[in-house]
Amino acid sequence: MSLMKTARHVLLGLAITTLPVLAHARCAGDDLRPTLLPDEKAEVDARLAETPYTSGNHWIARRGDEIVHLVGTIHLSDPRLDGPTERLSPLLDDAAVLLLEMAGPDRKTMEASIASDPAMFMLSDGSLPDLLSEDEWQQLSSAMAARDMPAFIGARMQPWYVSMLLSVPACMKDLLEQNDGLDVRLEAIAEEKRVPTLSLEPWDTGLALFAAVPMAAQLSMIRSALAPPEVNEDLFETIITTYFEEAHAESQLVLEVLSPRLTPMQEEEADVVFDTVNSAMIDARNRAWIPVILDTLESTEGPVVAAFGAAHLSGEEGVLNLLAEEGFELERAPF
Template identity: 25%
Template sequence: MTIINRIKRAGSLAGRLAAGTALGVGLFAAVAVTPDFALAQEVRQPGPAMWVVSDEDSTIYLFGTVHLLKPETQWRTPELDAALAEAAELWLEVPNVDDQAAAMPLIQQYGLNIGGAPISSLLTDEENAQLQAAAAAIGVPPQALEVMQPWLVGLQVSVAAMIRAGYDPASGVDTRLKASADEAGTPVRGFETIEQQFRFFHDLPQEIQLQFLRQSLATWEEADEMLDAMVELWAAGDVEGFEALVVDEMKNEWGELYDVLLTRRNADWAGQIQTLLEGSGTTFIAVGAAHLAGDDSVQSMLEDRGVTVTRR
């Protein structure tokens, strides 16, 4: 059975979208607390896809990430390490990807709904039962979820499901790359701020937020198989398979969320990359893998602007 067929048996489109958000938005590390881990050292080929953009005096590497990974997942390759060693700067979605202290006041500002309708009043009896079960598994009092906006409850449930399946924000590619850059003294830049990423969800209509929450609840029990299949595609560098599984169906079935989380941001990042090309030197860019697959990917938008992008 192919990877794609296996994951389509494992869960619905809604479930794949909920899990796939971990490949497109970097907030997961900011809202989860996880234990230390031991990083696997063995190198596996082939590895995740990488692209390069260059001109006479600039080289920019593009690398797709997964924001949570199992500690034993092997993704480092000699080619990747060589590109990182060459780079004078590391660019991530946000520069302080693991800064929970910075995230907390933003959660209060954009994630809470003090005085508004409690979350349970917006859900069916079945959904509330699912939420109670998820809250118990997370170890969060149900009353704490009542004052959260639907998007934040959905994100908390998604993160908890991933952690329960063995995925760890501390093992995520962005977190590990930042740690390596900090150790080497390499400057870390960001396309966005944590506040901007919170606002992407906060500004969604309540109906879309509730859909995201329902997706997370409906797939709580099957997150492990869905994530394993998506990560397998990513780790093998199967961009086409990943595109068909995650990006295309998100675009076809969830247009508004796709537009907010991917299309608009990709366009903004393509513009920032063009500005980087006007300078000189070598830059390594690592963003969620969903941003580097499909017709609306960062690479496609760069090519529409006349910039040549080459798969390495």
């Protein structure tokens, strides 16, 4: 696997925590929501009822003269993005700034850094065969081979990185060469309209947060991704279908509820994985983004457009609720 492909895997892996996209031409998964058992559906419904801002991929936050358009994105290509791209394009006509998780210059910096120092993904001591059972290692070796990664290379990689690699169904591997998600499309429009584009966080934020995850939780993340290929495809189809239904909170909750039944993890282990990823990769980043959004509003004149993975929108620690706590009034808008 080339270093550039490795960089794209990392970018995609970070995107997985904030809603990935399925290539329908290559994968054949099914939406899993109809398969929920009665008790599972009841749990999803109950948790949805307690969650702020469960749906909507475009919201407007207003506080006095300050206006922020908040857009939930997916990071890879899907032809159904053509409509939202066309409808959202006018937002950039009078926008002062477009804020993205990672703007183009930072993406290039990240790829160059990964290419020059792939050791950032390697275990400093030991190997995955030492940390997993023999059966788990054999499953992992087969899964990596399906993604064109030799086992001897994967054996030395950090578990968090391997889990991201495995979370992408093997039928999607060609998508790693594409770069046409909603965030990239909006950035291209902003460039045409001479709207500055800035990053919400330093390029290495996600990498540092994953690297800080305890080793036991990282190994659980690997186990969570060792589901059969058809299950991985179904999970991805569920995510993408709920995205285009603008049901981002439901997407996350369905995955959490189904994981103990569809993956090798027990319920307690699944809870640890989701709690760890949600806390580090979503909640902590959301809180860090709020000062960036507020500072951008203060330092510019005109509306701000902030586009980021749709999973960051909902919940008590979601960007929408955090802005409401800052005194903004929220209004759902067409997507």
